[in-house]
Amino acid sequence: MARTATYLLVLASAIPFFYDRYLAFSPMFANLPGRMKTIYGFKSHNIRFQDWIRNCEDVVLYEDAGLAILSCDAGRDRWNTVMGAFHQEKEIVSGDLYIYDYSTPDLPDSEALKQIKFENFSTDDFHPLGIEFEAETSTLFVANHAQSGTVIEVFKVSLKSAVASRIQTLRHDLLHSPNSIHAIGSGKLFVTNDHWMRAALSPILAQVESWFGIPGGSVVFIDIAEPSAAKVVARLPFANGITMFNSTTLAVASSSKAGVNFYTTTPEYDLQFKKLVRTPAAVDNISLDSKGRLLMAGHAFPPKVAGIARRRWQCEMRNGEVQGGEEERDACRCDAPSWVAEWSEEGGLREIFKDEAFCSSSTAVRDVKRGVGMVSGLYERGLLVFRE
Numbered sequence: 001m002a003r004t005a006t007y008l009l010v011l012a013s014a015i016p017f018f019y020d021r022y023l024a025f026s027p028m029f030a031n032l033p034g035r036m037k038t039i040y041g042f043k044s045h046n047i048r049f050q051d052w053i054r055n056c057e058d059v060v061l062y063e064d065a066g067l068a069i070l071s072c073d074a075g076r077d078r079w080n081t082v083m084g085a086f087h088q089e090k091e092i093v094s095g096d097l098y099i100y101d102y103s104t105p106d107l108p109d110s111e112a113l114k115q116i117k118f119e120n121f122s123t124d125d126f127h128p129l130g131i132e133f134e135a136e137t138s139t140l141f142v143a144n145h146a147q148s149g150t151v152i153e154v155f156k157v158s159l160k161s162a163v164a165s166r167i168q169t170l171r172h173d174l175l176h177s178p179n180s181i182h183a184i185g186s187g188k189l190f191v192t193n194d195h196w197m198r199a200a201l202s203p204i205l206a207q208v209e210s211w212f213g214i215p216g217g218s219v220v221f222i223d224i225a226e227p228s229a230a231k232v233v234a235r236l237p238f239a240n241g242i243t244m245f246n247s248t249t250l251a252v253a254s255s256s257k258a259g260v261n262f263y264t265t266t267p268e269y270d271l272q273f274k275k276l277v278r279t280p281a282a283v284d285n286i287s288l289d290s291k292g293r294l295l296m297a298g299h300a301f302p303p304k305v306a307g308i309a310r311r312r313w314q315c316e317m318r319n320g321e322v323q324g325g326e327e328e329r330d331a332c333r334c335d336a337p338s339w340v341a342e343w344s345e346e347g348g349l350r351e352i353f354k355d356e357a358f359c360s361s362s363t364a365v366r367d368v369k370r371g372v373g374m375v376s377g378l379y380e381r382g383l384l385v386f387r388e
């Protein structure tokens with residue numbers, strides 16, 4: 001009798017876990033190769049800068065001037081601390097930041113896109129991931145997954161001249177795998193750590209953490225003027241994109257949970273869980289448009305993204321052209337379907353884009369006033385620009 005009771009207790013405790021994994025994995029079956037239905041919820045689109053940029057993970061808008069800042073890293077092919085790709089036996093190129101002037105649609109690519117030049121900073125080991133721009137102080141925060149160690153770089157940036165001057169490099173024990181950054185003013189930040197077990201320490205355990213939905217990811221509050229007071233304010237599986245949804249609510253994407261967590265913020269910058277909004281895809285980054293709609297970009301079929309990460313180290317590409325033979329061409333192939341959606345309290349979830357025509361979407365942003373939006377691709381060439 002006692003043994004039966006023990007079995008029932010174990011079963012009862014396991015049911016929530018298996019149900020959670022069912023909710024996370026079941027949408028993948030609808031997006032299996034050959035079964036996925038494409039979605040185009042905008043009037044028109046084109047892919048720009050395919051010969052100029054690739055592997056762009058994050059995008060932030062400065063709508064006052066009609067400018068977008070892009071975080072791109074061609075070196076992600078061989079150095080990806082999140083997905084566990086470490087191939088130092090081949091050349092690992094460094095990443096770059098760019099400014100895209102989308103205010104004038106007819107500008108040619110060579111004029112619309114400018115690479116940011118750095119002062120007081122070497123880009124020899126620069127692998128940017130999540131970025132955040134604080135317009136009031138012209139401060140740019142960048143999660144740099146450098147080979148020498150992951151840090152947050154802080155720059156003073158001139159968007160007009162496309163020049164960034166390094167202010168400081170922020171290192172902290174609590175920021176062991178920073179992914180996405182949200183600035184709330186005066187140097188105060190909410191930062192997500194995507195994992196507790198980093199792939200650099202144990203690729204297998206990092207994968208277990210991801211696929212089993214173990215809440216090893218975290219949200220950290222840190223003030224760059226007083227880093228000693230930093231604290232973990234939330235834990236969730238594969239914490240990813242982060243943004244304030246309104247003045248008192250913080251939204252945090254969970255790629256493993258397949259959804260977005262909403263938290264109430266306290267005056268002490270602690271977080272109180274409010275609710276989870278489930279999504280039919282693994283959410284990567286999130287952003288908020290001027291109408292209060294939460295934009296999500298992510299991965300409709302995550303195993304495809306994992307496959308790209310495994311083989312991409314063999315990809316040889318120069319000036320937008322694939323080099324080598326069949327094996328290299330296959331390694332450069334990007335076939336992970338993109339997914340973009342919006343969510344609001346009033347309208348619920350609405351899918352905007354789902355297709356392989358633009359691969360591995362990681363961020364979606366939208367300038368409502370100009371009727372233009374952008375989608376970046378983690379392993380894709382160029383930037384998808386859509387109009388509504």
